[in-house]
Amino acid sequence: MKTNTAPGPTMSSQGNGSAAKAVKQGSSSLVELEKMVAESPSAERASAKLAQILHVQRNEVAVLRLEKGSLRFVFPPELRAAGVIPISSSAVAARTVSTGTSLLSNSFARVKHASLFESVRLGKPEENQASEQMPIQKIMSVPVMQAEGKVVGAIQVSRKGLDFSLAGTDFTTDDLKLLERAATVMARMPFMQNEPPEADSKA
Numbered sequence: 001m002k003t004n005t006a007p008g009p010t011m012s013s014q015g016n017g018s019a020a021k022a023v024k025q026g027s028s029s030l031v032e033l034e035k036m037v038a039e040s041p042s043a044e045r046a047s048a049k050l051a052q053i054l055h056v057q058r059n060e061v062a063v064l065r066l067e068k069g070s071l072r073f074v075f076p077p078e079l080r081a082a083g084v085i086p087i088s089s090s091a092v093a094a095r096t097v098s099t100g101t102s103l104l105s106n107s108f109a110r111v112k113h114a115s116l117f118e119s120v121r122l123g124k125p126e127e128n129q130a131s132e133q134m135p136i137q138k139i140m141s142v143p144v145m146q147a148e149g150k151v152v153g154a155i156q157v158s159r160k161g162l163d164f165s166l167a168g169t170d171f172t173t174d175d176l177k178l179l180e181r182a183a184t185v186m187a188r189m190p191f192m193q194n195e196p197p198e199a200d201s202k203a
Contacts, residue, residue, distance in 0.1 A: 029053040043075040065153040106170040134160040137167035
């Protein structure tokens with residue numbers, strides 16, 4: 001799988017010990033995600049586990065499925081009715097799917113991009129919504145690829161904040177590799193399989 005690390009501020013470094021510990025913890029969490037496949041979990045449950053693995057908030061994970069030449073959100077649920085993204089567009093998710101290339105950018109807010117979906121309020125009213133309508137500052141975007149190499153969607157993990165300094169630590173290449181591995185597991189989840197037949201197709 002190809003990877004494109006976008007230019008931007010230097011990624012934060014970790015000590016060898018802490019980095020190794022983080023990788024080990026991530027691998028352990030992936031085992032938990034793997035076990036969920038047999039349980040046919042909802043997109044919400046699998047995405048919550050993914051957020052835990054990457055140490056981000058629920059509203060900083062987006063899972064999109066390829067349907068008839070466009071990408072549709074399967075998570076978060078609030079974006080399911082927000083429209084689709086044609087894979088021919090310049091959107092990051094569209095480029096991720098059309099090229100099969102992963103992207104890591106720690107200066108995403110400085111790059112011109114469509115911010116329509118960032119304005120949608122996410123989460124339940126009783127939940128902490130501190131970051132839900134804040135701009136995406138940092139992002140990782142990876143293709144969801146089945147075993148035979150077919151791309152069926154994309155997963156994006158971000159860090160949000162009013163500005164760069166408030167968005168938390170930079171994503172690292174180890175984070176990206178972990179997300180890529182998680183994407184291979186997510187590819188086997190029922191909600192990432194081919195879209196169900198139209199309800200009226202049986203008529």
